[in-house]
Amino acid sequence: MSDYQAPRREMLFALRAIGGLEAVLAAHGDDAYDMETAEAVLDEAARFAGEVLSPLNRIGDRQGARWSDGGVVRAADGFAQAHAAFREAGWHGMPARTEFGGQGAPVLLSTAVLEMWKSANMAFSLCQMLTLGAVEAIARHADAALCATLLPPMVEGRWTGTMNLTEPQAGSDLAAIRSRAVPTGDGRYRITGTKIFITWGEHDVAENIVHLVLARLPDAPPGVKGISLFAVPKFLPRDDGSPGERNDLVCASIEHKLGIHGSPTAVMSFGEGGGALGWLVGQPHQGLACMFTMMNHARLNVGLEGVAIGERAYQAAREYALMRVQGRGIGLGEGDSATIIGHPDVRRMLMDMRARNEAGRALAYYTAARMDEAHGHGAGAAAAQALVDLLTPVVKGWCTESAQRVTADGVQVHGGMGYIEETGAAQHLRDARITTIYEGTTAIQANDLLNRKLARDGGAVATALLQRIAAEAETWAAGHVPALAALGRALSPAVAELAATCALQVARHGPQAREAAAATVPHLMQFGTVVGCWLLARGAAAAQAQLDADAAADAGFLQTRIAVARHAATHLLPEAAAAAAVVREGSASTLALDDAQF
């Protein structure tokens, strides 16, 4: 079982060359975050991730969270202590805005730190992610009194938060929600209903849990326009803010899942004793909009999870490949590597893993940087927000689908040992498998990309992005650096093809809605591949510039950035072309059959 070491250099390179960290820090407005501080934060986070969270990853997997009668859930050994250390070190509130009591770190920097938590221990990281998502929804939509009660302990991590959307009959389709909320007359509500798939819905790592619950008021219209959001704490806060009386809610069971065993996935039963007390968050019937506040942020972070698990799978595979002696690679002599990294196909898998991970990291960091820009008051804020909206489903969909390939390759590099659970490679595959499902399946991301992003502005934001990519690709292609010229030549037709499929999908939207919907997932994959490869090419250009400018630069590291970008161009871009062909030609066969013919 390998340990995780944060890829500090690669992350810092991506933060600067692709995320533009210096500019983000300069615009951030809080002098507390300069480059030196940012590097120190990354170092400390790397240490905490490697020393505290990573060693618990396997324990969490083997032991899992444990449910017992009465709805008590105990986290795996060490998780409660790690959570205490995590909040005492101030990590819990680091990404939260200062106005909610957080440290207000730039999103870009927080994103790198979150990647570390997720690589080190994805199951553990979910508790903070859900809590801060709930913080965001409460801070934006709840009234001042509720914010004053709930936010301080939640930001600090003494209380955690959950997202109670799903019911047995209502998963992707929230219109089918049946949970009910009845006013008590004193400004509160009594909530009844059953919610499933509630991540960290019950546990013993914090003193209270604030459930954000979607439910219907008595006068609610049907469908998604009749859903309201309620804050329903496990223990009702006393006047002094401390957790008081136990609320009428219970964890009925936890799921036996393929992975993320350390993260309890609860069935929550509200109001078996007459109704759990809750407070309305936001306006009546506006619950979906409030929930989306937390969901959009979570989507970016789940995309990041794909990168994080992929990175850990890569590290484990690399370590095994550098250690395992098994035949000498073809064409190698006595002086060459005697370990399996000498085998060309092992190298191919490692390079594929790396190209996917680094493209995914580039997508996530680039989008995070745009979030910082959008939060600012600069001239580009609105344009940055439009890019965030466009890219969020791409980051979520592409990075998590990519993680399926990366973690499968991670097992494959280990050969037979990869199939043995003790090795740890299989856990990454199992953990990664949820990421394409929760916070909206890949199809939901892909439909969001078309229906709510591309089609709403006729593809304008995407077109502007793709024109910029095309222009940069042409510049590289016309330049005199062979490696960059090759990247430019590979990108030019790929981006032209993407512009064409965007136009095709926008044109189909509406008149050929089913043909369009049959192609949204391949289209999202094409989109993510092209944009990801572009960002890696930008990184390569930055690496080349450093090599040109600084004789003392670490040539091995910088040339690796160029090689990874080139690998992405030669191995990933052909997949974009294949996806484009499916977008163009594939819908008819997808829709050809009657239900009875399946």
Added chain:
Amino acid sequence: MSDYQAPRREMLFALRAIGGLEAVLAAHGDDAYDMETAEAVLDEAARFAGEVLSPLNRIGDRQGARWSDGGVVRAADGFAQAHAAFREAGWHGMPARTEFGGQGAPVLLSTAVLEMWKSANMAFSLCQMLTLGAVEAIARHADAALCATLLPPMVEGRWTGTMNLTEPQAGSDLAAIRSRAVPTGDGRYRITGTKIFITWGEHDVAENIVHLVLARLPDAPPGVKGISLFAVPKFLPRDDGSPGERNDLVCASIEHKLGIHGSPTAVMSFGEGGGALGWLVGQPHQGLACMFTMMNHARLNVGLEGVAIGERAYQAAREYALMRVQGRGIGLGEGDSATIIGHPDVRRMLMDMRARNEAGRALAYYTAARMDEAHGHGAGAAAAQALVDLLTPVVKGWCTESAQRVTADGVQVHGGMGYIEETGAAQHLRDARITTIYEGTTAIQANDLLNRKLARDGGAVATALLQRIAAEAETWAAGHVPALAALGRALSPAVAELAATCALQVARHGPQAREAAAATVPHLMQFGTVVGCWLLARGAAAAQAQLDADAAADAGFLQTRIAVARHAATHLLPEAAAAAAVVREGSASTLALDDAQF
């Protein structure tokens, strides 16, 4: 948890239209197998698979095989009884040749039956597969006395067989084997050593286990040319053939694996008490050749496992998609499906799964039919054997890689429920994950395809196959049936591209050995995709011919065969083009870095 129902109609269609079952039966020479019998065999096998083996699949997964002190291994509840029923019904020896005491069924028919066992309960099926592989090796290489002792109980299934190749330091690289065999002077040998990853290496479902063990004689040359094969029974046969004294071998432990929990994977320790008694199989130092006898057959069957698990994953996903109500698919009205099969992306996944499964089945059955042809004495026997040799690594590599995608999609169709183990979808993903690894990883298959098949004859056998495909594609393209013409037009450039990459790889072999090796896996994937899509197009042509000829034909079923072929052409063939681009352009970046840069 869904049950398995053998897709009898689809299998029979593939057996006839793609495998040429009538011709195979006619040439088989045993009047016992006519079409009526074949159909009856399939019906009975389908019943046994569905009623006896399938219900144990989940029990095997949950309970697993259990090891206890002293090296006793108990199979999961019901497995021993099922194995007894299996052999009593005569299924165990069905695929074995009559000269070994088997029923001598045509390979093509046995292949369909084996597919059912593997779909119903992959873990269970491995015991028979390994045993019959051992039977093949013993029958071909052991002397008459050993055959007389071992074969009858093994063919019948009263004794089972294993394949003891791997040692901790010797996995894919058998040259590193250290186990030793010392002659006793009475024609026997004393074997010492430790073997790992021994499938069904110890269990309680049969009265004896014959281990085939690779070990070195005292005078053995180093490397693979110094390995000999020995039969080492758990209980030494008495003169009357019954199992007698316990041999000096013990199961030291069994592995905790990602999947196939019902199949015990043993660490076997030979000779802790001075040496396990064994008999030489074949000539000294010729063990590898003997082992390949059993391995080649196993490779085809592991490829079939990919198809079988994919089929079961498809059935579960289809069932869920037809039952789960969750939003109405875009563009659908009140009268249309209210279940998730109405969602275009769910249909896309189901069609992808199906296209991959049916292409894989076509590849496996086509190759099995060539094995029957090769076993015969017809004029085409040698050519058929050459095709079997060429296609065996393709079937193994392509179908098992394909199963990774199919079983992942199977989880995805289930949404959040797919991640819950009780649903059963995740088991298929876990079970399938071993298939790209054991019996030679995908890279080993791909290297075999290039180094031992394509390069040995300069690509002649492949060229002849591809010329035939090109000619058929042209005929379809020029025909007046639009669906077939579209298939022909899609296949023509794909097969031309495959011919070009075959020539490129053959040219690279030797002078650019590492560049070639970096591209063998994408090349195998391209190869399998094109040949699989061709075979599906053949099926489509046969379906069209039936539609044209017979007004009473089941149009819904036959048009589905055409639609699946079309889906493969529009969704899978673009992947072949992407793989071809990687073969052409991808090796440089794969090989660009030093070990230290990973």
